Amino acid sequence: MRAPVKSHVTLAIAVCCAWGLTLGCGGGGSSSQNASQAPIPTSGQNVQPIVVNTGPVGNYANGAFTSVTVCVPGSSTCQTISGVLVDIGSVGLRILSSSLTLTLPQQKAPSGDPVAECLPFLDSYTWGPVESADVEMSGEKASAVPIQVLSDTDFSVPSGCTDFGLQSADTLQALGANGLLGVGMYAQDCGGGCAQSGSYGLYYECPSSGCQPITEPLSAQVQNPVALFATDNNGVVIELPAVNGSEATLSGSLIFGIGTESNNGLGSATVYTLNSDAGITTEFNGQSYPNSFLDSGSNGLYFLDSAATSIPDCGDLTYFYCPANVENLSATNTGGNAASAAISFSVANADNLFNSDPNDAVFSQLAGPNPDSFDWGLPFFYGRDVFTAIQNAATPGGTGPYWAY
Numbered sequence: 513m514r515a516p517v518k519s520h521v522t523l524a525i526a527v528c529c530a531w532g533l534t535l536g537c538g539g540g541g542s543s544s545q546n547a548s549q550a551p552i553p554t555s556g557q558n559v560q561p562i563v564v565n566t567g568p569v570g571n572y573a574n575g576a577f578t579s580v581t582v583c584v585p586g587s588s589t590c591q592t593i594s595g596v597l598v599d600i601g602s603v604g605l606r607i608l609s610s611s612l613t614l615t616l617p618q619q620k621a622p623s624g625d626p627v628a629e630c631l632p633f634l635d636s637y638t639w640g641p642v643e644s645a646d647v648e649m650s651g652e653k654a655s656a657v658p659i660q661v662l663s664d665t666d667f668s669v670p671s672g673c674t675d676f677g678l679q680s681a682d683t684l685q686a687l688g689a690n691g692l693l694g695v696g697m698y699a700q701d702c703g704g705g706c707a708q709s710g711s712y713g714l715y716y717e718c719p720s721s722g723c724q725p726i727t728e729p730l731s732a733q734v735q736n737p738v739a740l741f742a743t744d745n746n747g748v749v750i751e752l753p754a755v756n757g758s759e760a761t762l763s764g765s766l767i768f769g770i771g772t773e774s775n776n777g778l779g780s781a782t783v784y785t786l787n788s789d790a791g792i793t794t795e796f797n798g799q800s801y802p803n804s805f806l807d808s809g810s811n812g813l814y815f816l817d818s819a820a821t822s823i824p825d826c827g828d829l830t831y832f833y834c835p836a837n838v839e840n841l842s843a844t845n846t847g848g849n850a851a852s853a854a855i856s857f858s859v860a861n862a863d864n865l866f867n868s869d870p871n872d873a874v875f876s877q878l879a880g881p882n883p884d885s886f887d888w889g890l891p892f893f894y895g896r897d898v899f900t901a902i903q904n905a906a907t908p909g910g911t912g913p914y915w916a917y
Contacts, residue, residue: 557651599809744769754895784847810889814882
């Protein structure tokens with residue numbers, strides 16, 4: 513998910529939710545450019561500007577940020593929040609309480625008590641009340657969307673949340689962003705697993721005596737706002753220019769819909785459906801890793817470990833790789849539909865990257881360990897049009913979920 517310049521960033525969800533698998537976290541490296549990438553649209557009803565910069569705290573590496581407008585449902589009382597991280601590795605809009613000036617309607621359980629959620633990611637968790645907001649981006653709007661407001665103080669964090677052994681991401685310093693825009697391949701952030709008895713225990717009702725786990729109907733769960741748009745609601749496209757080395761900032765677009773407008777057609781992109789592990793299979797050095805995935809919320813290419821790659825990690829930053837020289841590598845991604853293509857990528861010394869370019873936010877060769885999996889983080893997106901289709905949504909490339917690039 514997120515990552516300050518000299519920290520590991522992991523926004524992939526680490527629990528069995530809607531897709532029923534454990535996702536990995538941040539990761540980096542440069543990747544071969546899609547030579548057929550079309551010019552990036554910068555305007556249009558379905559085009560939301562994004563920028564890779566150092567974020568609201570000023571120390572983020574490879575974070576793609578945008579602005580989101582939230583409104584009291586059915587009103588013109590609105591607030592535009594900048595510095596929101598764009599993440600296809602999670603689902604739902606999550607806004608820091610400290611960044612929100614509006615008072616939004618609190619969701620209530622059948623008991624009449626407030627509802628809150630604990631969502632664990634790989635390296636942290638978010639906790640806070642579920643509230644309702646109209647969500648607006650570019651010319652698109654979703655009405656009365658359940659979102660999460662991140663706060664450790666509105667309700668006491670229950671032991672079921674802290675028992676994950678993760679740190680809280682509910683402050684600006686911890687999150688590195690004012691919020692998180694989860695536009696992954698599902699409509700809800702937990703799906704049937706939280707709607708059934710004996711669920712994952714992510715949703716809570718919070719009477720004054722303390723928060724207790726509850727089941728949460730699909731319609732009440734934190735939602736992917738794109739799935740609730742009137743049009744352009746079957747997925748998203750992230751388009752960023754190619755990068756060679758490092759840059760201070762990078763501008764691109766988050767485009768809503770797949771094949772719904774003249775600016776979001778699949779073109780020559782290849783569709784990669786999910787395999788039986790709900791990921792894609794990456795083959796590297798003769799070994800297959802079937803639980804690999806794409807994740808714009810990861811700030812590097814995180815893959816395997818030093819034992820598998822022979823690339824040393826950084827002694828001071830063990831979550832990044834620090835080879836003596838740039839490593840030029842290749843892997844092959846294969847979808848559940850047998851679509852397959854080779855990916856070329858490079859890994860540079862993270863210490864050298866940060867020391868040589870201390871004011872830069874864009875690093876195409878940033879990478880780190882992620883045992884037994886490939887997390888194709890934001891550097892993979894540089895120079896590619898990357899499509900994420902939502903589950904059960906019809907698209908010209910077939911019914912989601914899938915990735916395409």
